[in-house]
Amino acid sequence: MQAPVPHLVRSTLESFQEAVCSTLEGLEPEARFRGVELARPGGGMSRPKVLEGGRVIERAAVNFTHTHGAKLPPAATERRPELAGAVYEAISVSLIVHPRNPFAPTTHANFRFFRADEAWWFGGGFDLTPYYGFDEDCVHWHRTARAACEPFGGDVHTRFKRWCDEYFFLEHRDEPRGIGGVFFDDLDEPAHAEALWRALIDAFLPAYLPILARRHRTPYGERERDWQLIRRGRYVEFNLLFDRGTLFGLQAGGRVESILGSLPPEVRWRYDHQPEPGSPEERLHTRYLVPADWAAGAPE
Amino acid sequence: MQAPVPHLVRSTLESFQEAVCSTLEGLEPEARFRGVELARPGGGMSRPKVLEGGRVIERAAVNFTHTHGAKLPPAATERRPELAGAVYEAISVSLIVHPRNPFAPTTHANFRFFRADEAWWFGGGFDLTPYYGFDEDCVHWHRTARAACEPFGGDVHTRFKRWCDEYFFLEHRDEPRGIGGVFFDDLDEPAHAEALWRALIDAFLPAYLPILARRHRTPYGERERDWQLIRRGRYVEFNLLFDRGTLFGLQAGGRVESILGSLPPEVRWRYDHQPEPGSPEERLHTRYLVPADWAAGAPE
Numbered sequence: 001m002q003a004p005v006p007h008l009v010r011s012t013l014e015s016f017q018e019a020v021c022s023t024l025e026g027l028e029p030e031a032r033f034r035g036v037e038l039a040r041p042g043g044g045m046s047r048p049k050v051l052e053g054g055r056v057i058e059r060a061a062v063n064f065t066h067t068h069g070a071k072l073p074p075a076a077t078e079r080r081p082e083l084a085g086a087v088y089e090a091i092s093v094s095l096i097v098h099p100r101n102p103f104a105p106t107t108h109a110n111f112r113f114f115r116a117d118e119a120w121w122f123g124g125g126f127d128l129t130p131y132y133g134f135d136e137d138c139v140h141w142h143r144t145a146r147a148a149c150e151p152f153g154g155d156v157h158t159r160f161k162r163w164c165d166e167y168f169f170l171e172h173r174d175e176p177r178g179i180g181g182v183f184f185d186d187l188d189e190p191a192h193a194e195a196l197w198r199a200l201i202d203a204f205l206p207a208y209l210p211i212l213a214r215r216h217r218t219p220y221g222e223r224e225r226d227w228q229l230i231r232r233g234r235y236v237e238f239n240l241l242f243d244r245g246t247l248f249g250l251q252a253g254g255r256v257e258s259i260l261g262s263l264p265p266e267v268r269w270r271y272d273h274q275p276e277p278g279s280p281e282e283r284l285h286t287r288y289l290v291p292a293d294w295a296a297g298a299p300e
Numbered sequence: 301m302q303a304p305v306p307h308l309v310r311s312t313l314e315s316f317q318e319a320v321c322s323t324l325e326g327l328e329p330e331a332r333f334r335g336v337e338l339a340r341p342g343g344g345m346s347r348p349k350v351l352e353g354g355r356v357i358e359r360a361a362v363n364f365t366h367t368h369g370a371k372l373p374p375a376a377t378e379r380r381p382e383l384a385g386a387v388y389e390a391i392s393v394s395l396i397v398h399p400r401n402p403f404a405p406t407t408h409a410n411f412r413f414f415r416a417d418e419a420w421w422f423g424g425g426f427d428l429t430p431y432y433g434f435d436e437d438c439v440h441w442h443r444t445a446r447a448a449c450e451p452f453g454g455d456v457h458t459r460f461k462r463w464c465d466e467y468f469f470l471e472h473r474d475e476p477r478g479i480g481g482v483f484f485d486d487l488d489e490p491a492h493a494e495a496l497w498r499a500l501i502d503a504f505l506p507a508y509l510p511i512l513a514r515r516h517r518t519p520y521g522e523r524e525r526d527w528q529l530i531r532r533g534r535y536v537e538f539n540l541l542f543d544r545g546t547l548f549g550l551q552a553g554g555r556v557e558s559i560l561g562s563l564p565p566e567v568r569w570r571y572d573h574q575p576e577p578g579s580p581e582e583r584l585h586t587r588y589l590v591p592a593d594w595a596a597g598a599p600e
Contacts, residue, residue: 050571061571172550233563240540241550250472250541263533263569270565271350271361272557 003120004194006089009113010066013093016111016201017064020095021049023205027216028054033062038255043068048258052265056216058100061261066091072116073248079186080119088116092124094245096262097208102228104215105130105137105178106235107208108262110245111201122197123185125160126204127168128211129178129235131228132280133288135298137211138179142294145182148203152196157295160184165291170238176289177238181207227281229268236267303420304494306389309413310366313393316411316501317364320395321349323505327516328354333362338555343368348558352565355400356516361561362395372416373548379486380419388416394545396562397508402528404515405430405437405478406535407508408562410545411501422497423485425460426504427468428511429478429535431528432580433588435598437511438479442594445482448503452496457595460484465591470538476589477538481507527581529568536567 021033031054037047044067051060072088074081092112099106109126128141142161149157164183169176182200187193239246239262249259275281292299321333331354337347344367351360372388374381392412399406409426428441442461449457464483469476482500487493539546539562549559575581592599 052571059569059571172556229566236536236567237540237560240537241547247541256472257572260537260569261571265569266529267536267567267569268565269560269563269567271352271359271561 003190004113004122006091006113006115009194010091012198012201013091013111013113014064016204017047017049017062017093017095019205020062021051023209024051024054024057024060024097027056027212031055031057033060040065040067040255041253042070046255046258048255048261050261054100056099056101056104056212058098059261059265060095060097061258062093062095063258063261064093072114076114076248080116080121083116083119086116088114090114094262097212098232098264099212099216101216101218102131102220102224103218104212106232106264109204111197113197119188121186121188122193123187124197124200125164125181125183126200126207127164127178127181127183128208129231130288131231131284132224133179133284134215137215138288138292138294139298140210141179141181141207144203144207145200146295148199149182149196151199152192156196157182161295168238170234170242172237172241173234175234175285176291177234179288179294180291226268227275229264229266230270230273231284232264232267233269235264239263303490304413304422306391306413306415309494310391312498312501313391313411313413314364316504317347317349317362317393317395319505320362320393321351323509324351324354324357324360324397327356327512331355331357333360340365340367340555341553342370346555346558348555348561350561356404356512358398358400359561359565360395360397361558362393363558363561364393366391372414373552376414376548380416380421383416383419386416388414390414394562397512398532398564399512399516401516401518402431402520402524403518404512406532406564409504411497413497419488421486421488422493423487424497424500425464425481425483426500426507427464427478427481427483428508429531430588431531431584432524433479433584434515437515438588438592438594439598440510441479441481441507444503444507445500446595448499449482449496451499452492456496457482461595468538470534470542472537472541473534475534475585476591477534479588479594480591526568527575529564529566530570530573531584532564532567533569535564539563 025032031051033049033051035047035049037045039045046065048063051057067090069088072083072086074084094110096108106129111124114121146157160182161180164180167183187197246259325332331351333349333351335347335349337345339345346365348363351357367390369388372383372386374384394410396408406429411424413422446457460482461480464480467483487497546559
């Protein structure tokens with residue numbers, strides 16, 4: 001196998017950005033993504049695309065970035081501290097979808113490629129944050145991810161799922177952000193890193209769209225909206241307190257509106273809010289915000 | 301002068317908590333503060349008081365805490381690194397008021413006393429975050445603070461105001477959180493530290509109440525509400541990204557609901573939002589979110 005070819009990696013990610021945007025626009029009678037190509041002060045470019053105020057999508061941000069940097073930030077690699085400070089190139093898509101309907105889950109995905117000196121590696125993943133849980137959605141989500149990983153070895157999905165559960169965790173609340181998915185970094189096995197990464201890119205829309213499609217028309221009222229807005233507060237807490245991508249971007253002087261495009265459009269905090277015992281809101285905590293092997297089937 | 305007497309410091313802070321809560325309740329036909337005394341796992345107690353959903357106050361959190369700790373956290377003192385790890389005692393009130401009316405500003409105040417080994421010191425301050433600016437409010441706010449500082453030396457107010465401007469600053473947006481006020485730490489001059497600290501405690505309600513009283517009935521519509529909710533997003537960003545008290549509390553395993561009681565009840569983020577040129581919203585940025593010597597009078 002050869003090393004990955006940056007312009008092919010770039011075109012894969014640009015196509016992915018296009019595919020996500022046009023697919024989501026297909027659900028919208030009027031709302032469209034907007035965004036122009038921007039030069040990055042340090043070198044390279046970004047193309048942030050944002051859709052707001054749609055009938056199905058309350059906010060989606062799908063950002064493509066191609067960076068040429070003089071000094072690799074330490075946060076960019078966990079396993080290769082010796083490369084911190086090296087000249088590097090990074091290509092990535094980062095996206096978030098906040099549907100309007102509280103029964104439709106929020107999703108986040110990120111796919112990235114780094115090159116520094118002679119080294120290169122892939123990273124990324126996708127995860128799902130429901131406000132109300134549905135067994136069939138969890139099973140579908142994790143099975144789609146597992147199917148994409150399967151050709152690359154029996155333990156890949158298990159490792160990437162655990163990595164996701166560990167990363168998307170709100171330590172201060174001792175609570176997972178959602179039901180997880182897959183997450184990985186420093187993927188550089190010459191034999192299959194790129195193919196596995198591409199398989200996961202290809203799996204994202206098939207994992208998310210069927211769930212969005214079957215939930216976005218569910219009738220709801222103020223109670224469900226209120227719960228969604230309160231839970232979105234957890235999303236804000238995670239992104240501003242823990243997310244390495246967000247914190248690194250802000251500290252490195254990235255474009256604030258692009259980086260914080262991941263925040264939900266509307267959020268509530270309520271003091272010491274506790275869901276009613278036996279309610280679907282409580283069930284989110286007791287059944288769904290608990291790491292489980294959903295790909296094997298719904299737990300008892 | 302003698303060293304401060306902890307039980308007198310405590311009763312001052314408990315009276316202050318009571319005064320703030322009963323004064324704010326006086327503006328509310330029905331809403332009341334709730335909250336019970338809680339034991340702190342590490343030693344000591346806290347009495348968080350929260351009022352939500354009032355006619356004037358959308359959320360106010362007024363927390364009294366008395367901590368006995370085995371190891372002073374490094375974040376607790378800037379000037380005395382040698383005390384990090386010492387046995388300590390801390391007594392504090394921390395409060396935030398988010399009024400419902402967008403013409404009424406949010407305020408935050410904190411007053412604290414620390415004792416470790418033979419050392420003791422006071423810290424605290426108050427700051428104001430308007431959504432719409434009014435010259436007379438800015439002048440009144442800063443003059444009240446200056447008057448409290450004046451008996452203690454000509455430069456005290458200047459120093460404490462600058463400290464506040466520097467602390468309540470959103471680096472990633474290159475933007476102050478509000479119009480400032482006073483902020484100080486490590487105050488230990490035996491001759492007047494306690495008296496100055498008490499003078500500032502006594503100045504808080506006279507600084508804030510007249511402003512709240514003259515703004516909370518101003519008619520407003522969806523436009524002003526929307527602007528308020530967007531600006532509240534900045535407040536969340538500051539508290540979760542920068543505020544040492546919040547971050548320390550969460551890292552130290554404090555009670556999450558008390559620590560995050562400072563967050564606004566309802567918040568919006570909108571992508572790349574820019575106020576209309578010439579609007580009162582733009583004027584907040586161009587005239588009020590600019591440090592100025594308001595105590596000397598409104599600038600040209």
